[in-house]
Amino acid sequence: MPRHSATAATVALLSLTGMLVSTAPAQAAADRIRLGSASDAHRAAWSGPAFTMNGAGSVVAASMTRAVDTIRGGSGSLDVVVLAGSAPSSGSTTPECDAVMKLAGINSCTTWTLTRAADGNNTRVNTDIRNAEFVYFAGGDQCRYVRWKGTALEASVESVVAKGGGAGGGSAGHHVSSPVVYDACGGSATSADALADPYDRALTFTTGMFDWPHYAGVVNDSHFRDRDRMGRTMTFVARAVKDGLTPGGRAWGVGVNEGGSLFIDSRGLATQYGADAYVVLGDHQPERALAGKPLTFTDYKIWRLAPGTTFDFADRPACGYYRRSVIDGVPDADLYNGTPESCATSGS
Incomplete structure (x- = not known):
């Protein structure tokens, strides 16, 4: 076969392969981005619990500052974990942690993007949550969040509150923070x-x-x-x-x-x-x-x-x-x- 014909055939085959791959359903792996210290804060006791319930997805600095100060008792620093069901469509990949890291008393802020219900049982996710002192559910789709019900993640978040930490969220994260959740699984x-x-x-x-x-x-x-x-x-x-x-x-x-x-x-x-x-x-x-x-x-x-x-x-x-x-x-x-x-x- 002439060289140019072979090249054309190869390109056609690669294009077809790419088309076949692109049509297969994709499930992204859990994604972790940590800002601040690589080591967790350690303390015998914390002074919460404290909660923030936000009308939109963004962190509200005044209420988050009060939550952080309440939990740390006005001294030392703590770790925050942000849980998101999808990545932001534009801008920073860690918008909540960007805001949190500007506040006093923050040791680290870790964003986990979890796209599957099974991610609620991810060992590393749950280790980060249990080592944190505040868990913030980002905006997005609360139907994704309620699929974590009954997973290890649910118990891990509860353990943060039980040790005197806190929890909350905005928009979808606000919805999932109440005992009755409007889950929007049938649409908005x-x-x-x-x-x-x-x-x-x-x-x-x-x-x-x-x-x-x-x-x-x-x-x-x-x-x-x-x-x-x-x-x-x-x-x-x-x-x-x-x-x-x-x-x-x-x-x-x-x-x-x-x-x-x-x-x-x-x-x-x-x-x-x-x-x-x-x-x-x-x-x-x-x-x-x-x-x-x-x-x-x-x-x-x-x-x-x-x-x-x-x-x-x-x-x-x-x-x-x-x-x-x-x-x-x-x-x-x-x-x-x-x-x-x-x-x-x-x-x-």
């Missing part, structure tokens, strides 16, 4: 979708993953007012009550705006940072929550938490809320503002 629901049909296929939940102290009965929501998610949080709450996902016949939605972060200390006292958050209580059965029918639920009790406001999850308040209802899928006007009822006039 809008408020309009949820109110029109509280059993829409996109409204799926995972329970029994993380249950942090004083945070029982909660379902988190993110990008809250920015994406007009009050309606869907109201539906989450109604579903949690109707389906018995929370104890005592009541459920609490916690929605945080982008740029906001809810810091929660070991006593259950929460302080809001950066931007507003909302606590939405449903304390009775919905008047109507049926598949294919618009939601009816009267008298939600809503607390608006401006930056600097506190909310006691250990001893939840019986006043300071305003009320809103949903009738036949149509919510009251002005869902995000209201005149709080005083303790003297509010009901139980």
